[in-house]
Amino acid sequence: MPALVTVDDVSKVFPLEDGGSYVALKDIDLEINEGEFISLIGHSGCGKSTLLNLLAGLNEASSGGILMDGRQITEPGPDRMVVFQNYSLLPWQTVRENVNLAVANVLRSLPEPERTKLVDEKLKMVGLSAAADKYPKELSGGMKQRVAIARALAIQPRLLLLDEPFGALDALTRGNLQQQLMQICQQAGVTTVMVTHDVDEALLLSDRVVMLTNGPEAGIGQILPVPLARPRERLAVMEHPDYYQLRSELIGFLQQQRRLKQRTAELARTQAPASGAAQANGAANASGAANASGAAKATGSAKATGTAKATGAPSSALVRLGFMPGIDIAPLALAIEQGLYDQSQLKIQPVPFRNWEVLEQNLIDGKLEAAITAATTPLALTMGLSHHPSPWAAITPLTVSRNGNALCLSRRLLDLGLKDPASLRSWLDSRDRPLTLAVPQRRGIAELLLRHWFCQGGIDLERQLNFVALSPTLMVGALRTEAIDGFCAGRYRVAEAVEDRLGWVMATDLEIWSGHPEKVLTCAESWAAGHPDTLAALGAALIRAGARCDDSDQRGMLTKVLSQPQWLGTRAAIALQRQFDLGTGATPTQLLRFNQFHADRCHLPNPAEGAWILSQFSRWGWSPFPSNRVELLTQVYRADLYAQAMELAGYANLRPSRQAFTLADGIPFHQDNPLAYLKALPDQVVPALASVRLPAVTDYISTPAP
Numbered sequence: 001m002p003a004l005v006t007v008d009d010v011s012k013v014f015p016l017e018d019g020g021s022y023v024a025l026k027d028i029d030l031e032i033n034e035g036e037f038i039s040l041i042g043h044s045g046c047g048k049s050t051l052l053n054l055l056a057g058l059n060e061a062s063s064g065g066i067l068m069d070g071r072q073i074t075e076p077g078p079d080r081m082v083v084f085q086n087y088s089l090l091p092w093q094t095v096r097e098n099v100n101l102a103v104a105n106v107l108r109s110l111p112e113p114e115r116t117k118l119v120d121e122k123l124k125m126v127g128l129s130a131a132a133d134k135y136p137k138e139l140s141g142g143m144k145q146r147v148a149i150a151r152a153l154a155i156q157p158r159l160l161l162l163d164e165p166f167g168a169l170d171a172l173t174r175g176n177l178q179q180q181l182m183q184i185c186q187q188a189g190v191t192t193v194m195v196t197h198d199v200d201e202a203l204l205l206s207d208r209v210v211m212l213t214n215g216p217e218a219g220i221g222q223i224l225p226v227p228l229a230r231p232r233e234r235l236a237v238m239e240h241p242d243y244y245q246l247r248s249e250l251i252g253f254l255q256q257q258r259r260l261k262q263r264t265a266e267l268a269r270t271q272a273p274a275s276g277a278a279q280a281n282g283a284a285n286a287s288g289a290a291n292a293s294g295a296a297k298a299t300g301s302a303k304a305t306g307t308a309k310a311t312g313a314p315s316s317a318l319v320r321l322g323f324m325p326g327i328d329i330a331p332l333a334l335a336i337e338q339g340l341y342d343q344s345q346l347k348i349q350p351v352p353f354r355n356w357e358v359l360e361q362n363l364i365d366g367k368l369e370a371a372i373t374a375a376t377t378p379l380a381l382t383m384g385l386s387h388h389p390s391p392w393a394a395i396t397p398l399t400v401s402r403n404g405n406a407l408c409l410s411r412r413l414l415d416l417g418l419k420d421p422a423s424l425r426s427w428l429d430s431r432d433r434p435l436t437l438a439v440p441q442r443r444g445i446a447e448l449l450l451r452h453w454f455c456q457g458g459i460d461l462e463r464q465l466n467f468v469a470l471s472p473t474l475m476v477g478a479l480r481t482e483a484i485d486g487f488c489a490g491r492y493r494v495a496e497a498v499e500d501r502l503g504w505v506m507a508t509d510l511e512i513w514s515g516h517p518e519k520v521l522t523c524a525e526s527w528a529a530g531h532p533d534t535l536a537a538l539g540a541a542l543i544r545a546g547a548r549c550d551d552s553d554q555r556g557m558l559t560k561v562l563s564q565p566q567w568l569g570t571r572a573a574i575a576l577q578r579q580f581d582l583g584t585g586a587t588p589t590q591l592l593r594f595n596q597f598h599a600d601r602c603h604l605p606n607p608a609e610g611a612w613i614l615s616q617f618s619r620w621g622w623s624p625f626p627s628n629r630v631e632l633l634t635q636v637y638r639a640d641l642y643a644q645a646m647e648l649a650g651y652a653n654l655r656p657s658r659q660a661f662t663l664a665d666g667i668p669f670h671q672d673n674p675l676a677y678l679k680a681l682p683d684q685v686v687p688a689l690a691s692v693r694l695p696a697v698t699d700y701i702s703t704p705a706p
Contacts, residue, residue, distance in 0.1 A: 002070075003031035004191055005055065005159065009655075010064035012050055024050045026217040027655050028064070030210065032159075037185060037192045039202035041250065042212035042221075043257055048195040049163055051212075055193060056082045056161050068159065078106045081152035082161045085168055087144040089136045096132040099123065099151045106155040122150040125184055142173035149181065153188055160185070162194035166201070175234065178204055182232060199250040203228075204237055211253045213634070214261050220658065221257070221630055223672045224249055248627070252691075256631035263635070266697045267529040319538055320349045322359045322371035324440075325568055326472065326490045327575055327595050328401040328519040329372055330558060333567045335545035346537055352566075355471050356441040357387045364392050366703040369527055370538065372400050374444040375517035376613055378636045383692055385443055385622060391695040393525035396605050397641035398539045400519040400546070402596040403510060405446050406494045407437075408503040409486035410479055414584065421457040424506070428464040438470035438478060438487035445518060446488040448616045453512045455682055456665045479503055491595065492568060495575040497583075504583035510591060513663040515600065517609050526700035528641060539645025546597035605642050606656040607633035608671035615674045619683070624690035625675065632692055 007030040014022045025047040032038055040048045053059045054066060057076040066073040068080075089098050099119045107115060123129050126146040136144055145165055152160055165181075166174040182205050185192050196202050202209045206226050213221040228240055237243060323329045332350060335341060341348055351368060353359040360377065362368045380386045381394040409418070418424050428435060439447045447467055454461060470478060475487040476497050486503065487493070497503035509516060521539065528535050548554050555576060562572040579588035596602050610633045618625035626632050643653040660668040669677045678685040 004034045004036075004068065005030075005032040006067045007031070007051075007055075008064050008067065010051075010054065010061045010066060012047070012054060012059065013062040023217045024215060025054075026219055028220060029655075029658055030220065032191060032193065034158075035189055035191055036207045037205055038194070039206040039209045040193065040195045040212060041197065041199065041202055041209060041254070042218065043214060043254065043261075044197075045215045046212040046257075047215055047218040048212060052082070052161050052163055052193065052195050055159065056080050058082075078155055079157055080159045080161060081155060081157040082163065083145075083148045083152050083165050085164045087136070087141075087148050089144060089147055091136050094133050094135055095123065095128060095139070095147050096120075098136075098147055099154050102151045103154045118154055122154040125153065125187065126150045126180065140173070141169050142177055145169065145177060146180070149184065153184065153190065158191060160190045160192045162192065164195050164197065167197070174198075174201075179234060181205065186231065199247055199254075202250065203243065203246055204232060204234060209250060211250070214257050217640075221634070222249075222253055223658070225673065252627055253630055256628050256634075260631055260634055263697060267525070270526070270529075270697055270699055317345060317534075318347045318349065319369045319534060320351055320367070321538075322351045322353055322362060322368040324353055324356065324359065324372075324472065325492075327492050327562070327568075327572075328404060328490060329567070330549045330562060330595070331400060331542045331545035331597055332372060333561050333564075334548055334558060335541045337561045337564075338545070338548075340541045340544050341537070346534065346541075348538070350566075354473050356444070356469075360386055360388065363394075363522065363524070364388055366524075366701045369531075369702070370521060370523040370535075372519050373522040374441060374446075375399070375520050375609070376443060376445050376448065378520065378522050379610060379613055379617075379632070380443055381522075382632065382636055382695065383617075383623060383626075385617065391693060393635070393695040393698070394522055395525045395528055395636055395638050395641075396520040396522050397528065397535060397638045398521040398542060398645060399517045399603050399605055400521055400542060400597070402515055402518050402602050403508075403593060404490050404518050404595045405449065405488055405509040406491065406505045407450065407486060407488050407507045408479070408494045408497050408583075409506050410482065410484075411501060411503055411583070412482075413485065414504045418506075419584065420506070421453075421459075425457055425459055428459060434464050434466040435485045436466045436468060436483075438468050438475050438484045438489075440469070440472050440489060442467065442469045443617070443622060445516065445613075448613065449509055449512045449516065450488055451620060452616065452663065452665075453507065458682075476500065476502060490575075491580075492572065492575040495577075495581070496571060498581050499571075499574050501583070505580075508580075508591065508594065510594060511664055514593075515596070517606070520605065524700050525635070526698055528638070530700055532641065532644065535641055536644040536648050539641070540648035543598070543603055543645060543649040543651065546602065549595075549597035550599050550602075601654050601656070603642065603646070604654060604656050605637040605639060607637040607639075608656055608658075608661070608669075610637055611671040611674050612669050615669070615678055618687035619678060619681070619685045623692070624688040625678075626692040627689045628691045628694075629674075632694065635694065 007028050010025060010028040011023065012025040014024060016022055028051065040051060042048055054061055057073045057080065060074055093101065096119060099122060103115045103119055123132055126149055128143065128146055128150065131139065131143060166177055178201055194205065203226055209224045209226060210220060211222045212218045224246065226246060228237055323332060336348060336350065359371055363371050378394040378396040381392045384391040418427055451461060454465060459465065472489045472493050475489055475493050478484045479487065479497055479502050494505060521542065549558060559573050559576045562568045563570050578590050580591045580594065581588040611629060614626060614629055617623045646653050660670040662668050667677065667680050678687060
């Protein structure tokens with residue numbers, strides 16, 4: 001059934017007297033179903049009343065649109081009615097006359113006896129029949145508000161809009177009116193949107209609570225379903241076993257928003273652009289590191305152009321960028337070899353590593369400004385789940401690549417007749433020794449995908465599998481010596497194993513989670529705060545290069561670039577063949593988007609995907625599920641920096657969808673209810689909940705690389 005109201009990509013910008021502008025709301029998407037009661041909560045200044053006025057047609061969106069029954073809302077109409085906090089009654093008219101004035105103006109076609117009957121019905125509905133002939137000055141605050149509600153309902157709107165209707169009332173009156181409003185709305189069957197600061201009021205009345213982030217540029221941070229049966233009674237609601245968990249979720253969101261606002265202010269106070277001396281020192285350090293490692297160099301000139309927040313020459317001329325060799329670094333290699341940094345006056349010093357732990361430690365120690373890391377790394381570093389146990393404030397402004405992994409097993413297993421998950425499970429059930437699988441890093445995206453897939457297939461992970469961390473550069477050799485039974489890695493290593501007839505592919509990540517984030521750009525939060533121009537220029541170059549990597553006409557050129565010794569070497573060609581050889585004897589086939597660098601919103605740093613990663617961290621007992629996940633995800637996944645990079649690269653800003661997504665098992669994951677997802681999995685996990693301690697704001701310190 002289509003929604004009654006659709007808020008589609010709505011933003012609202014107000015002009016300021018000094019010629020500037022204030023972005024009150026940004027990129028709001030919301031669907032409101034017929035008969036639903038929605039509450040809007042958030043701190044003062046987050047745009048709750050602004051959104052309500054847009055729904056009412058009192059203001060028009062600066063971009064995007066609001067549809068009601070398929071028609072765009074551009075002005076007030078009789079199908080919507082607003083109840084304000086200040087009642088808005090005419091003091092010289094009686095209660096009946098105030099209500100009748102609205103009916104007479106909107107429902108003019110009704111005969112007068114029917115209008116009178118309608119007015120009397122609504123006054124009876126709100127319990128004011130006895131006060132029909134009184135004037136507003138003779139009424140209490142609660143009675144005045146009931147008159148306003150009766151007036152709104154009397155014109156029979158399809159959408160009732162309430163702007164903190166009980167905010168000025170005492171607690172007892174407010175409680176009574178809340179109960180009456182709930183009964184009235186159910187009786188009338190009217191769709192309702194209410195602005196409130198009262199979380200208990202929101203839980204009592206609502207089907208869903210929409211939580212708005214801090215302004216300016218406020219958006220929807222979370223939507224909380226309220227699964228409490230109707231009709232509701234206040235005491236029964238408060239005694240419901242889920243009530244205090246729901247209440248804690250709302251209060252926790254507001255507290256997280258307050259802390260995020262404080263963190264933003266603290267970052268602004270502590271950060272300053274790098275000095276020329278510091279840049280020169282960093283350049284000398286990076287030059288030595290590059291010469292020692294044999295990494296390629298890239299320099300550029302000219303002037304960067306782009307967003308108002310990231311314009312002119314980058315604030316830091318140097319970026320030492322760490323990476324692990326593999327197909328995923330194709331955008332970096334292409335950007336450097338084709339001079340895509342020429343517009344940004346950057347000096348990019350690519351620094352290769354053979355081990356993820358060493359790369360991460362160099363990033364933490366300030367020996368790298370940024371790195372292309374696994375998708376799990378920014379969260380793991382921030383939570384203290386990496387090899388470095390202390391939380392370290394990492395952020396990601398960009399996803400560099402998606403997909404690209406495969407499970408490669410030893411050829412001797414294929415010779416035993418293991419060709420699919422079912423035969424693998426039977427074989428594992430018949431033996432005492434676990435299968436040893438190498439992954440590039442523990443708790444990385446490769447291990448998360450394998451764990452999810454094997455568990456779905458009924459394999460006992462604790463008894464039948466043994467995960468070991470191994471540098472991808474050593475995986476093929478370990479397979480050759482039978483030190484491992486298989487590995488999960490990118491196509492470059494898998495193609496090498498298949499080419500040498502050492503391994504075969506049982507599954508690719510397209511069969512587990514097609515479109516998953518694989519590699520992301522990661523840096524220190526403090527460095528990003530001090531060098532937004534540099535980060536935007538770096539991101540823009542990777543975005544432009546990613547578009548070329550996804551262009552099939554560029555495949556030959558990409559192969560030539562990656563075959564250079566400073567990137568992958570001569571065997572890169574086998575990993576870039578259009579046909580994917582699984583090593584099973586079957587005819588090689590083309591896997592579309594196996595390595596994805598640009599298409600389908602590839603570059604989005606998507607907090608919903610981060611929420612799935614958090615769910616898996618808690619699923620496997622590595623951490624409690626963060627009760628402050630909104631704060632954590634907002635801090636790590638930087639959509640603002642992504643937007644700057646996209647604009648600088650010449651692309652429109654894209655936003656992640658709030659809709660649920662599914663992996664291959666078909667179980668929907670929704671970022672607003674990750675615990676329900678965990679309960680729906682085969683292992684039916686109920687994780688511990690706890691607030692994750694986030695690292696404090698610190699100054700970024702650049703240090704020499706060894």
